Ligand SMILES: Nc1ncnc2c1ncn2[C@@H]1O[C@H](COP(=O)(O)OP(=O)(O)O)[C@@H](O)[C@H]1O
């Protein structure tokens with residue numbers, strides 16, 4: 141009898157984001173033509189009393205039976221994988237750090253974790269710099285690029301200090317050198333080549349760490365994410381994970397674990413483009429997203445992201461050293477915080493965790509006893525006012541005033557369709573009857589060449605000037621106040637008092653429907669000073685004073 145059965149049919153859109161438990165019933169799922177049409181394969185255990193049962197919200201599915209080898213059931217073992225632990229570059233920057241991380245993992249004897257690693261230290265930056273130098277240095281000089289030699293030295297030294305065989309990375313380093321020569325020969329670094337280039341970082345860190353764990357008697361198995369089902373869009377340097385990833389990754393990691401348990405050590409940040417089949421990356425800091433994707437795919441109990449800070453902080457510690465850890469956050473707050481520029485989490489990383497309803501814990505690998513930040517679906521908001529202040533610099537702002545040639549509806553539609561046509565996303569918007577102020581998502585622009593950016597902006601202005609008077613304002617910052625927007629009057633009153641005292645003019649303000657974020661636009665040159673002053677007012681002044689000021693507006697949005 142067939143062990144798996146394949147269905148082909150239309151699955152309602154909401155099930156594209158269904159709970160992890162459901163995905164575990166699937167052997168694989170691939171998209172057919174449109175985004176709402178899936179080809180899914182379901183384990184035989186879903187068969188009840190000779191008929192087929194698939195809980196797909198009553199969707200009609202056509203059945204195509206086929207023979208497949210037995211795949212392990214999640215119930216086969218009492219010892220399931222329990223959590224995913226992601227360690228960023230700073231946590232695995234050296235041999236000593238890798239030893240400490242190995243000890244840390246072993247200090248949780250009840251956990252059976254999947255480990256996700258970033259590249260060692262600043263390797264990704266060095267690889268990118270090496271690639272840029274290769275473009276203009278000439279083939280004979282490619283082997284002498286300083287960053288290449290730094291990377292070689294770091295990785296060979298690490299294997300030596302950990303007393304593991306350096307051959308596990310030697311071929312990667314040779315291939316890397318060849319690649320740089322190729323870039324030098326072509327005098328070109330395309331986004332596709334850039335992704336292949338940076339992939340060496342994670343491919344090497346995971347091989348070294350897995351070899352070290354095996355050496356100290358902890359059975360581990362290395363995986364390249366692009367080989368185990370991380371299927372992405374073909375947007376090189378900023379790819380999105382496709383739904384087919386979840387069942388594929390679950391099948392591979394779970395299947396291997398059941399047949400031969402060994403701690404999986406997975407490359408963060410990397411995927412495979414579904415059309416190109418080439419290596420893609422998930423955007424800078426993308427290993428967080430790898431971790432939450434694995435958490436959702438396997439329906440794990442917890443996702444841990446280990447950093448070099450005591451959790452998500454009240455503001456960027458590089459701007460203000462007195463930033464403090466935030467003990468609890470909701471997925472919405474964390475997503476907003478990440479989207480509006482807090483480097484600590486990848487902007488897309490909360491999505492899988494929220495969809496799978498899997499708690500995320502942000503911890504400090506340098507200070508494991510610190511409680512860190514726990515991110516969950518909801519939390520008690522009754523006492524919450526402001527949670528964190530986030531700064532996004534170097535933002536472009538547009539003031540667009542209608543020339544009244546179109547009615548109001550036509551005006552707004554035309555403005556936004558211009559951005560849609562040009563593939564530029566808008567961050568913060570404020571409108572009046574005949575004018576719109578908005579900021580453009582800098583990450584969308586940053587991913588392009590500077591020259592291209594400038595001409596794209598010219599093009600945007602040119603298009604909009606057909607219907608409006610346009611003022612392009614550069615070097616602006618978005619200060620996002622993440623918190624309980626039910627208390628917006630209190631927050632805004634305090635904000636404007638602080639800004640007035642500091643002589644800062646707010647150029648635009650927006651309170652989104654998300655209920656967790658108020659955004660203020662100020663000049664770049666004033667932004668850090670504002671963050672520090674706001675931090676002092678909200679987090680260092682007497683909080684009971686704040687509560688008193690709250691009076692009766694005791695909102696709860698948990
Ligand atoms: N609100 C914030 N909370 C915590 N860290 C922040 C915040 N804003 C910026 N950071 C910076 O983010 C860094 C951690 O993120 P990242 O470098 O991506 O970690 P990793 O490489 O370990 O995954 C911290 O060292 C800190 O400098």
Ligand SMILES: N[C@@H](CC(=O)OP(=O)(O)O)C(=O)O
Nearest residue numbers: 228229258264424425426427
């Ligand atoms: N190495 C990649 C991916 C990543 O997630 O790194 P980190 O966890 O160190 O931020 C980067 O630097 O972008």
